[in-house]
Amino acid sequence: MYLFIINPRSGGGAGHRTWLSVEKLLKERKVSYESLFTHSADEAEQLVAERLSHQENWTAAVVIGGDGTIHSVLGALRHSRVPLAVIPAGSGNDTARGFGIPLTLEAALEVALSDCYLESDLLSGADGLTLTAVASGFDAQVSENVNTSWYKRLCNAIGAGQLAFIIGILHTLITFKPCRVSVACDGTEHVYETAWLVSICNLPNYGGGFLICPQAKADDGHLDVCVVHGCSRWQLLRLFPTVLKGRHVTLPFVSMLRGRSVAVTFAQARHAIGDGESLGTEPLAVRCESGALRVLSPQAVSSVLAAAGTAASCQASG
Structure with a gap:
């Protein structure tokens, strides 16, 4: 059933x-x-x-x-x-x-x-569970702006959901100001003086297909973190086309981290979102709940064929 x-x-x-x-x-x-x-x-x-x-x-x-x-x-x-x-x-x-x-x-x-599933991780925090990513800073503000905008409804009506996020980026770029942030991965603190955003990812993409953490895997027991910092507005604007293909990870103002637990504290109040839903403006503390959710996915077939451990399972139908 x-x-x-x-x-x-x-x-x-x-x-x-x-x-x-x-x-x-x-x-x-x-x-x-x-x-x-x-x-x-x-x-x-x-x-x-x-x-x-x-x-x-x-x-x-x-x-x-x-x-x-x-x-x-x-x-x-x-x-x-x-x-x-x-x-x-x-x-x-x-x-x-x-x-x-x-x-x-x-x-x-x-x-x-079908009957092939992955044993997916979840992101667990004070505000509940998240499956894709918990994002804070510029991109979370983009999401807040998009979700309350007239252009999201228009873009949805014409089947162009990603266009709404692109418009939202330009909208937010005008007023957003970077600030200092502390990012602690498994207890090790990293400080960035002028940070635009911090994204904690379980899946590679969010925001309508942007590959924020292209190396992220849902069933590896780790969280992947992307921090964008120390760049100008013009550099940030030029970054977003590279995110569509995940090429931003080699840029000097992008830092990639990994860990099982991540805490993020901005010097000024910043919006955060989980799966695109608002999580407020409080500091973030999330941890990886390994294998907490089964997800039916074509990726499970490849995992089984590659015999990559027990992260995926296919059950015989009938």
Whole structure:
């Protein structure tokens, strides 16, 4: 039995439209399922937890929505051993990208109905759980600006979610000012006097496909950190095209760190986001919860074929 969790308002209504198409395919294939519609983060976690507790034979929990919808159900799925599947219907869809899940409906549904999963890590902090990345500073302010903007709705309507983030970058660049930050990885402190952003990543990308930490892997038990510091506004603007391919990691004003726990303290209040959702402006302290969530992903097939340990599993269907 599959549990489909639908946010009908995600992606400017794409969640509703996607579900109508998915439901038709499920009926054609005679797949057993239940559907659950959510409209807020608090409601989603509670409803999913209740539904999962009613029976034990769930094959997977399939989210139809964006990164925020996925974020809202992490607490309910954590350690449940019920795999998470994703049919992307948001504006950024970075979780799907990070796990190699296709962005097309039919192909994503095939992955959701498969049985190969990764034992993914989670980022755990005072504000809850995050799957993709916890970001603070400039890029978090970009997200705050985008989420409250008129242009996000317009970009979603025309199917150009990444364009909204590009506009948001230009919007934020005008007013944002860098400041001193302390970043402690596994207890070792690194101080940067003029820092623009600090990103703590479990997956390589966020912000609509930007490869902030291209080396990050969801199942390696570590967090990857990107710090951008000591550069001018013009240099920062020129950096973003290189982030699309992950080429920024060699620049002199970009520092890459790794660790199992990361604490970030800016000298001035800075916004932070997790999976694109606001985490407020308090200092950050997050740790890696290794293997806390099963995620159905095409990447699991490669992991199994490469015999790369026990981080992935494929179960025989039927």
